[in-house]
Amino acid sequence: MSTTVAEKKEKISVPFDYNKYLRPNKLPHIWCPGCGHGIVLKAMLRAIDKAGLDKNNIALVSGIGCSSRTPGYVDFNTLHTLHGRALPFATGIKLAKPEMNVMVVTGDGDALAIGGNHFIHACRRNIDITVLVFTNATYGMTGGQYSPTTPLDSIATTSRYGNIEPPFDTCEMAKASGATFVARGTAYHTIELEKTIHEAIMHKGTSVVDIIDACPTYYGRANKFKSATQMMEEIEKDGTVNVKQAANLPPEKLAGKMLRGVLYKVERPEYCEKYDILIKEKASAKK
Amino acid sequence: MAEKKKKLLQGNEACVEGAIYAGCRFYGGYPITPSTEIAEGMSVRLPKLGGKFIQMEDEIGGIAAALGGSLAGLKSMTATSGPGFSLKQECIGYACLAEIPLVIVDVMRGGPSTGYPTGPSQSDIMQAKWGTHGDHPAIALTPSTVPEILSETIRAFNLAEQFRTPVMVLYDEILGHMREPVTIPNPGDFLVEDRARPDCKPEEYHPYDDRFLIAPLAPFGSGYRFHVTGLNHKQDGFPTNDSKMIRENNERIMRKVHINRESIWQNEEVMLDDAEVVIFTIGSTARSARFAVNELRKSGVKAGLLRPLTIWPFPDKAVGEISSRVKAIIVPEMNLGQMTLEVERCARGRCAVEGLFRVDGEPITPSQIFHEVRKYL
Numbered sequence: 001m002s003t004t005v006a007e008k009k010e011k012i013s014v015p016f017d018y019n020k021y022l023r024p025n026k027l028p029h030i031w032c033p034g035c036g037h038g039i040v041l042k043a044m045l046r047a048i049d050k051a052g053l054d055k056n057n058i059a060l061v062s063g064i065g066c067s068s069r070t071p072g073y074v075d076f077n078t079l080h081t082l083h084g085r086a087l088p089f090a091t092g093i094k095l096a097k098p099e100m101n102v103m104v105v106t107g108d109g110d111a112l113a114i115g116g117n118h119f120i121h122a123c124r125r126n127i128d129i130t131v132l133v134f135t136n137a138t139y140g141m142t143g144g145q146y147s148p149t150t151p152l153d154s155i156a157t158t159s160r161y162g163n164i165e166p167p168f169d170t171c172e173m174a175k176a177s178g179a180t181f182v183a184r185g186t187a188y189h190t191i192e193l194e195k196t197i198h199e200a201i202m203h204k205g206t207s208v209v210d211i212i213d214a215c216p217t218y219y220g221r222a223n224k225f226k227s228a229t230q231m232m233e234e235i236e237k238d239g240t241v242n243v244k245q246a247a248n249l250p251p252e253k254l255a256g257k258m259l260r261g262v263l264y265k266v267e268r269p270e271y272c273e274k275y276d277i278l279i280k281e282k283a284s285a286k287k
Numbered sequence: 288m289a290e291k292k293k294k295l296l297q298g299n300e301a302c303v304e305g306a307i308y309a310g311c312r313f314y315g316g317y318p319i320t321p322s323t324e325i326a327e328g329m330s331v332r333l334p335k336l337g338g339k340f341i342q343m344e345d346e347i348g349g350i351a352a353a354l355g356g357s358l359a360g361l362k363s364m365t366a367t368s369g370p371g372f373s374l375k376q377e378c379i380g381y382a383c384l385a386e387i388p389l390v391i392v393d394v395m396r397g398g399p400s401t402g403y404p405t406g407p408s409q410s411d412i413m414q415a416k417w418g419t420h421g422d423h424p425a426i427a428l429t430p431s432t433v434p435e436i437l438s439e440t441i442r443a444f445n446l447a448e449q450f451r452t453p454v455m456v457l458y459d460e461i462l463g464h465m466r467e468p469v470t471i472p473n474p475g476d477f478l479v480e481d482r483a484r485p486d487c488k489p490e491e492y493h494p495y496d497d498r499f500l501i502a503p504l505a506p507f508g509s510g511y512r513f514h515v516t517g518l519n520h521k522q523d524g525f526p527t528n529d530s531k532m533i534r535e536n537n538e539r540i541m542r543k544v545h546i547n548r549e550s551i552w553q554n555e556e557v558m559l560d561d562a563e564v565v566i567f568t569i570g571s572t573a574r575s576a577r578f579a580v581n582e583l584r585k586s587g588v589k590a591g592l593l594r595p596l597t598i599w600p601f602p603d604k605a606v607g608e609i610s611s612r613v614k615a616i617i618v619p620e621m622n623l624g625q626m627t628l629e630v631e632r633c634a635r636g637r638c639a640v641e642g643l644f645r646v647d648g649e650p651i652t653p654s655q656i657f658h659e660v661r662k663y664l
Binding site: 092120 | 313315331334335337341343344345347351352353354355356358360361363377378506507508509510512513514516517518525526
């Protein structure tokens, strides 16, 4: 606990120059007051800085939705694609130019509903793409419909009588599909999130970070949350527990809580590297 | 000078040869009859050339990956057939608006729906033009022989790169699986065009620079950092709600193809000079039509053939001209009347226009065309 506090102080004492990575003339952003997307964006930029990535070499790809507007605000090679299709576009870029750092920012509806098939297959290939899923359990851009991560019984504009569909566990699905780095963070735990994204960037292979991030405007109002901070405290702070702390907690203290931190990490051959071996060894041998 | 190599190739194999010759180095696709041989061929050829092949999880993934490859700077393509062509339509619209060069080959089979996967059709002609939502430019080429599949595939890449737009190659299943002798071209035999690249400073670069009708396109990762979106955008690539800019951009992407249509149009004209009845058709049906024209001439009928190799933009001028000096234009097509409507539009009542349709998965025969023409004498 004490080290976390010390680190926080150290970070605060050194102001981070976000403008180094932002396109300031594209601000203000479209996100509502209380939305966590800006916090996630900042954590992502700090992680990118810590990883020492070259702006010219980063491709940031998104689909459609609130979180998918992120690429417009950052000074990289940025691609805002179609609903659900960020991963196949990103796969094309990565395969064509494996030397680039390819990252995807996507929402839970974008990644897991309309883009669900691409998500599981990108994980299966273990292509070196860092996927940040902004999970706010709602379709914010269309006004608050239920999504694949909306909890049971929740109210949305398309589940006025309560949601009867069980939510996906994004991390379990990523792991089962073959992703070699699976983690969860929240917009509440900003320092931890930055570290997790940094570790995801440094990992070679498909890295998925599920980021719990509240939508006070739609999910919050429909489900009687009083404020954005109340949502962050209930869903992100009290609704999650760090995987390391969880190891020492009794099962009753973990009931109904999502685990945070790096949940799964293995080393397996990466897709583009395997492709290059294929070129060098097999195809060139057969004339 | 290297010796000319002649090979007996299937239409889909000729398509692979054309793509490789044109410099295609990225293929993203999904298996579908009757186009699969293109994917199979590219999966063998591309790795040897340092190119990239990927079989994606679905048709949409195939074209989306190819668009990613194109943005990263590689000449890219995908190939499909009817149902897959339907699935790719949203990405085709994205490529039109974001102005990303791409070649899409559609080997036409019977539809609608799963239809007749192993049978030929020409029923995607309207889909090639109107399949994706919104107004957008369309360029589609229609080869009629196996060697022409090779050369038209090269032309498709050239047009895609020149015009920064998706270009379609449409041919029916008969041509896709037919074998004919093909001369493999040597370097220099065909023109190969590359997209224009910027020479300005990165900070001055705009991916839709309004000083150009078609702005140069920098590859991702080249130091030119820019934004691409499927939203209506300004010249710097960022979204806009400005109605003037939205109008100008929508009109410009149409205009860049429209004002250059004379250079995109390509027709073959067979005995049109004194023709009284003209057959207008494409693909394998044009082969039957050519045979019918010869037979009609032998029987003293002044028949001719107008065969477009560019079906979109539609050959308005050629059809308009011929309509003012013939009795009738007969339009045989393996669908229920898609080109016929366009021919009627261009003929403006100056001559009779009659369709000859077939949707049973069998080719339109020379004798069908022969008898149809004789009705107009």
